[in-house]
Amino acid sequence: MTTRTKQLIKLAIRILITTGLLTWAFRQIELEQFWQAIQTTKWQYLIGVWGLTAVFFWVGSVKMQLILKKQGFHVNIGTIFGASAVTCLYGMVIPGILSTGIKWYILKRDTGKGSVVFSSMVYNQFSLFVVMMVVGLTSLMIANFASLLPYNKWIVSVICGILIVVVVFVSLLLVNSRTASKFTKGLEVLLRPFPETVRQKGQEVLAQISVFQSAGAGFHLIMVLITLIAALGIGGAMYIFAAMAANIVTPIPILILLCAVIYVLARLPISVANLGVREATLVGLLGIYGVEKSAALLMSMILFSGLILMAIIGAIYQLFWKVSSKKSPPRPAG
DSSP states (O other), X not given: OOHHHHHHHHHHHHHHHHHHHHHHHHHTSOHHHHHHHHHTOXXXXXXXXXXXXXXXXXXXXXXXXXXXXXXXOOOOHHHHHHHHHHHHHHHTTSOGGGGHHHHHHHHHHHHSOHHHHHHHHHHHHHHHHHHHHHHHHHHHHHHHHXXXXXXXXXXHHHHHHHHHHHHHHHHHHHHOTTTHHHHHHHHHHHHTTSOHHHHHHHHHHHHHHGGGTTSOHHHHHHHHHHHHIIIIIIIHHHHHHHHHHTTOOOOHHHHHHHHHHHHHHHTSTTSSTTTTHHHHHHHHHXXXXXXXXXXXXXXXXXXXXXXXXXXXXXXXXXXXXXXXXHHSOOOOOO
């Protein structure tokens, strides 16, 4: 079986998963109710979601610029923002984390150092993933303490607290120059039972994270603060505005929890443009709190419209870069 055939099979599977999840989500509602929900949409909050989506990507670009600068490379924020937008464009057809290869190619073209760009992207995603895990688990604890969950058992808070400690502890061990080498070897041992491709990817990620082990606590703290602003502040506000646009009233900790859960699920390359995963998660979980399924589905569409906006911006960036490359004189040989 050729590589191209394998890729086509994987893409077909993801399309099937996306179709299955979307079918399930739409079968939970009546089209008439969904149409009524659309008619009552508060458009001012929809515009707010679009603006917050752009700001979220811009703050992420600032963070990426600082990470690249730490490795001795200066890249304009506009270039990074454009690369992220183009990634959204390709993410409409290339599922999950695979579409980030487009961003790597654009930044590699600008810096000329593919390994530097790759290590910066791995660290960026690693820090974002860790922060979103901690934010999600903290939101779950708050929701449990405030009796916002359909069940209120102390064991939920205990498990969340333990997981937060584990996630933070493991992260500190990975980025600490004194403990990282020993801990990395331990993780490599844990990877041995997995298939060779998984082991290679895991070892590659660990190797790239090690680049930042001598960065210092101050740098890591700044990265965490920027990520918190993007994830908890801007990302949380995005979900709150989307809920308000769809006339959904639900506790803020639940919306922040959904933001974290959907982000983590979006890292899995199981669907196209995260379609289906977002819809099924919102329809299923918000339904527990008595939210109309048509309103929950509308909220997911509103969030998706922000990504469509970024994809349009990405198309504009790509067109601009293509025109600019044609106008620029060819480099002299040698």
